[in-house]
Amino acid sequence: MKRLGFACCLLVTMLLASVPLLALQASSPLPTSSVTPTDVPRVANEKLNQLDQKVAAAQSSADNAWMLVCAALVLMMTGPGLALFYGGLVRHKNVLAIMMQSFALMALITVLWALVGYSLAFGGSGSFIGNFEHAFLRGVGVNPNPDYAATIPQTTFMIYQLMFAVITPALITGATAERMKFSGTVLFMTLWFLIVYAPMAHMVWGKGGLLNASLGGRFPTLDFAGGTVVHITSGVSALVCALYIGKRTGYPKQPMPPHSLVLSFIGACLLWVGWFGFNAGSALASNGLASSAFVATHFGAAAAALSWSLAEWLKNGRASALGAISGAVAGLVAITPAAGFVGPMPALVIGFVAGIFCYLMVTKFKAIFGYDDSLDAFGVHGAGGTIGALLTGVFAQALYNPIFGEGKPVGGLDGRWGQVGYQLVGIAFAWVFALVGTLVILKIVDQLTGIRVSEEHEMEGLDISQHGEEAYNLES
């Protein structure tokens, strides 16, 4: 009697459980004719296992679909997002050159990543760098890598991370715009990727990494989507490059206004949309954390666009289109390390602060020191990344991402103010690492290919001198 009651309960439970799973593909049906009452517990367990697997497969399926889309979105951020954003800001004789630099990286970094980059960033468990276990993408297939993203094929994780590796060096091209040799760019970027990006990515996101917050690093730095790895490294490197390569001929006396803010506008909007892939995708799953990061990202951008515009309105009496889009980008940069750790209201605050801070960096700070960071790669990415990483320590809450364990406090709002200290360690590390690495690489590249074009080539324009092309043949 007890066994029958038990069997009835099980059958009812199974029926109820199967209702939400009606959309799934059916597996082989239960052989009903041969089930006897003594078989029921074993058969029920088998069925429950099958259902478990189907639920996991469904979640995996959702995660994988989302992550593949995110990888595409992040690639779009480089091409055409960044290409257009930067392209519109330079003079028309240099537009193809700046776009070509981004595009070349889309190709170059991809190949380097496939051969050795992924392995150096995510292989092994060293404190500073990976290893060669996944060189040539050996061992990277449809099976998930449980250390990084347990529900998606490792191939998906690899391709997603690749897009980050592509855009990071592309950001640096903004500082050396209109005067850097293409050959020098290609060599510099190859070395920078191997010497600065891969180790930094490993230290923050790789297993065993010194700064890895989720995998037990010694100095856990909260960096959800790459405030330190992407923005601080590229921004600081950009500053070093700008100082090394020197000012553009004629700067600052000769006016060099953007040749097409229309292109920059389109680029900025593509960056904003693409950033959802960058930040929300860093949840590595289609879940509540992705939603939370998505919202934080969007709110950060919006608040920063407003605050930069407000700053301009107060200073100049007018809000400009360039200011608004620059503000949005600054906000997106600042929210990058914070996206998956902070709530929506703090996201607004972070964005608002970043808009003002980056506005001051790009106008006042740059004018005081007089360096020619042509497209404000340092002013927006370096500065925005730094302030964002700092504020992440302040506003991170376990409520949004219990990264140190259930119930354990994360950042300042949880009372764990020491995290701001760890953020400072990560920030300082990124600064120093990028600074030293870039300087060394610049010296090497200057010896081998040279960095700066001749004055004649600079006057003529890089499109003609470096690529033999004119961007606009309007008379033809």
Add this chain to the structure above:
Amino acid sequence: MMKIEAIIQPSRFESVKDALLEIGIEGMTVTEVRGHGRQKGHTEVYRGREYTVDLLPKIKLEVVLPDSLVDRALETILKTAKTGKIGDGKIFLFRVEDAVRIRNEERGESAL
């Protein structure tokens, strides 16, 4: 034969062109130019950097006419191009040596 070179406000161009057509003047060459006389330009600001733009867009209209039509053309242009404000532009007159029609190599006033 005289050439009239009129540098006018772009916003007045359509009216000037139509008025000239009405008095029988069909041949003209039009160029988009930049320049200024006493008119001040404007300031543009890009990420905190100010640029003074003092060369303003204008339209340059060139017509070559037989002497008999010059006064009428001048009067027409003045009437339609004038707004009364600084920046209206200027008209210059040049004597022309000769004119040749490329199609049939006609010369002189009949080439106009």
